Amino acid sequence: MSYIPNTDTDRSEMLATIGVSSLDALFDQIPQPQQFQGLLNIPPRLDQISLMRHLTTLARKNVHADDFPCFLGAGIYDHYTPPTVAAITGRSEFYTSYTPYQPEVSQGMLQSIFEFQTLLCQLTGMDVANASMYDGATALAEAAIMASDLTGRSRIAMLSTVHPNYRAVTETYLRHINIALDIVESSDDLGDETAALLVQHPNFHGNLEDMDKLSEAAHAKGALLVVCVDPISLGILTPPGDYGADIVVGEGQALGCPMGYGGPLLGLFACKNEFMRRLPGRIVGQTTDADGKRAFVMTLRTREQDIRRERATSNICTNEALYALAASVYLATMGKQGMRQVAELCLQKSHYAAAEIGRLPGFALAFPEKPFFKEFAVTTPTDPVQINERLLARGIIGGLPLTQQRPQLGHAMLFCVTEQRTRVEIDALVAALSEEMR
Amino acid sequence: MPTPIDLNFSSTHEWCRIDANIATVGISDHAQGELGDVALTLLPEVGRMLQRGDKLGEIESIKAVSDLYAPVSGEVVAVNEALDDAPELVNDDPYGKGWMVKIKMTQPADAETLLDSAAYEATF
């Protein structure tokens, strides 16, 4: 068969060399009662043509952003990915390699991670970054634990405007190691036992927080400021390093990674220099080889689970190297001008859409006083779940219904407008929504 | 490297050089060899009171991490700050410039529980 090169002849020859009589005899080391007899109750095999047909059929059952304009965001975004990204991440020298434990034959991946760490520092204004985490939500939870370790304090404060999924993941992580999570409405609610204030900026509703004030308030209490960012917004917004963030995390999917039904994703993690040795996850550093040539290697390894075991800074082993590579190629391709331009397009188009939707009878901006970047919450005249159904019927992916997440808003939904949306698509959305009041 | 004869050793590879009631503490040549290139030492602040056997600090190499234990009881009166910038001193000169802390002993009898150079060398 095509993925297993051994032929029957090979197998016979190898068995003879080993000195066992059959393949079955190789499994004699497993006691008989623990051996599985018979065939598994899983689907029968498919040849490659049938397999491709089956999977293509399944793929057709999904609504996707190539066919329908997507106004859904809330953490996973339909941004433009330049073709350089697929060209490079599709190179199997990268995607079929493993963690670069042997630097002499892994300089490609090591250098690309070093560049990723640098790009992330440039974007966030932080000193150091790691090679990435599973996703934004677990990165935020890890940052909370790191802040607790650094300060010796066992309470974490999180603004109520953080993404509810991120809040839920952080809550799960912290509960198991007895760190309390306080959901706070403002920085006035910080205590002397608070290790860190966790802020999402722009927040779940798309709005900008007052970062200078939050930073000052957290630091006045001896707490760290942990900021969860949308990296696209940093094409235009102040880098967190400038307002004193101690740890910056975020979801990096928007940087050239597929939405992929929410995974794999790319957890971003950066911090100030002084916390470098407490970072979770892999880190690549620069050094020289025996001939004095510049070279790269995984470093500060004693923080990690395979060496420090139960006292490691985290249990994480896998990072998202291939997605970090995608993000690097994305940032390299977009560059200084492209990132600025994408951020401005998001800003302009979302404000145009917000103004048009806000003008519709029955619709209103939920937070009209607050500045926003590319997402905005809107109160709706009817149940947003049903609005979405009608939008889908017209070939439009609507926003995220907020009724469950934010019941205080009543009927509401969160729209996202990226640089991918055209004026024609936005006008079609507005026209479809206007039907709601008829 | 020959083991200096004026030292006492713990079974956890710390050495002590005792001068009056001050014990200078480091790790043995054997221990640094096992650890490999030392990258970082985490040592206590001056003034810390320690009982014999208490965790004194941590020493990290590029591939391992190891706890340091106090070979004698007493107060930390000095810490080798040179190791902050040059942790390689632990590898290059374990019994000299690679010392880690000085402890003002509160229980001089502690010294008697330690191995002499010959006994340590014979064991490790």
Place this chain on the structure above:
Amino acid sequence: MKLTIEPLLFELSKPGRSGVELPACDVPVLSISDLLPSEGLRSTLPLPELSEPEVIRHYTHLSQLNYSTDSGFYPLGSCTMKYNPKLNEEVARLPGFARVHPDLPDTAAQGTLEVLYSMQEILAEIGGMDTVSLQPAAGAHGELLGLMLIKAYHDDHGQGQRCLVLVPEAAHGTNPASAARCGYTTVTIKSDGRGRVDMAHLRTLLTENQENVAGLMLTNPNTLGLFEDDIAEICAMIHTAGGLVYCDGANMNALVGRARPGDMGFDVMHFNLHKTFSSPHGGGGPGSGPVGIKSILEPYLPVPQVVKTDGGYRRDYDRPKSIGRIHGYYGSFLCILRAYAYILYYGRERLANIAENAVLNANYIRVQLQNSFDVAYNELCMHECVFTAKRQQRERGVRALDIAKRLMDFGFHPPTIYFPLLVPEALMIEPTETESMETLDSFISAMRQIASEIETDPAIVLSAPHETVVHKLDEATAARKPVLRWREQHK
């Protein structure tokens, strides 16, 4: 053509270049200062500036400096570096999967939900478990989830005092690290003279900690590539003591279709889809670490699970005893999809071929090299075999690390070295089922030559690698004076 090191992206940058052409704004442009507060805006954006051809050439050069399974044999023990079928990559690029938003209503994502539901069922069957959570993004994430489920179970049964997790000394480092992240204290079980769990020591630990053992984490086959043949008794002992048993499924490639952790008595396990089920390792990730469980743990599973109803598939959040969320969404969907394609390709008829050929290849290497290097425990092994270079180190001063580096000169990726920790100078070789006998033979021949070099010309081994783009690295300085990013003044 000789490979050379590549400048950094930042050194290639030149003001005014760009690699992308974006559309002009097609909505009325407003003044940014009217939309956002001035203190919220950045003044500079210090990113590199390159044209598209430069970006492509830079990363193509980098790719050429990287060893991969597509370029050669990668016998990295414990990592299962098998071939990654290209069909699976094509599937993962279909816009109907790659471009699907996770917050779509279930009716608009029936294809993805069907894949997820099917994989919950398929993996449960392969593991001998009752159901599966697909959410963990990696093996260690799966361990953490598995332990959280064990904890939730004990808490729910008034056994919250159970605070200890037993872990064999040969375990992956993630096991104790994950236990610590779940608030557990680990107790190490010794290995016996056969490289298995020391049953007498286990018995003593259980007697001493009667009421406090939450569970045991065990890799089977273990990290020596040996099957823990006392497994039924081990599970029974833990269960009698009131604990649960966790299977680290990192080594499932030895078992698929031939043995099931659930049948051995394990209560919970994780799969590494990036190992056993060929989702690419991607240079260190992304991974996927689904967790299979027996029904007693079902109430505590994270939200959401995918359920099948008359009208199709849906995400079920109504789980009152759930431990909560562990991932922003539903795990590594595109990895799960690749694994699904892989399993369907083999199907029920052929899945066992994976384990059979993996075990065959590992034993072939063991036998062919046993006269050149000492096998740590020389008996029939499962999917990997562990050698020790202790003799070579003692007699010739050549360490496992040196042998690993010398292998690079022969065009092979080195095996895993210095793991498991209880084998001095360990060389852990996992060939996988996707290597041909010819490849194994050429690897064996290289290893034999190195063995003979160690006797006749150790200097050539000690100074290796000679053929790589960079030579031995100064890892000490990298750790002592960390340089973790490029900065302008480095230019």
